Amino acid sequence: MSVPALRIEGFVIVSADGRLANARNVMPDDLKIEGDKRFFTAALDGADLIVHGRHSQEEQPNAPKRRRLILTRKVQATAPDPSNPKSLLWNPAGCSFDDASRAAGVTSGMAAIIGGPGVFGMFMDRYDTFWLSVASRVQIPDGEPCFPGVPARSPQQVLAAHGLHAGEPQLIDAAQEVSVTPWRRIA
Incomplete structure (x- = not known):
């Protein structure tokens, strides 16, 4: 019996001009929208592994309970995160994502990629x-x-250039006019 592969899903909220943070690399309050927070929280609650860089974090009560890989150049391959026993520091130059996810104890289910830009780019x-x-x-x-x-x-053009196809957008916050669109790889 073969073990199912790890599904890779990305999650981001962006401004109309495709930005996720201000010039200081901080997510502005304008992008902290309740409907998206609910969508994002539910998605992460269903994830088996969270993957992000040092600036991309989730500010949620369940965050410390989640297994995660945090990208860094400060380790050779992988190393325990001294601030969270459920986290593993990962240097992609030192080992593959598949090896890092195995080291984190996750080989199936869903890996949620939550940013930043370089991290998103690695998984395109x-x-x-x-x-x-x-x-x-x-x-x-x-x-x-x-x-x-x-x-x-x-x-949207970047996602399409990497072989992803837009699904039906869902309105997740009518008051703020925020929608989420699933972009899927069609086999």
């Missing part, structure tokens, strides 16, 4: 689904682009 050709939330009323002209290649291309 591996996503099974990418959940792109767009806050259509928010602009961050000098902010941090969500993916490598933005703003020269839109986030």
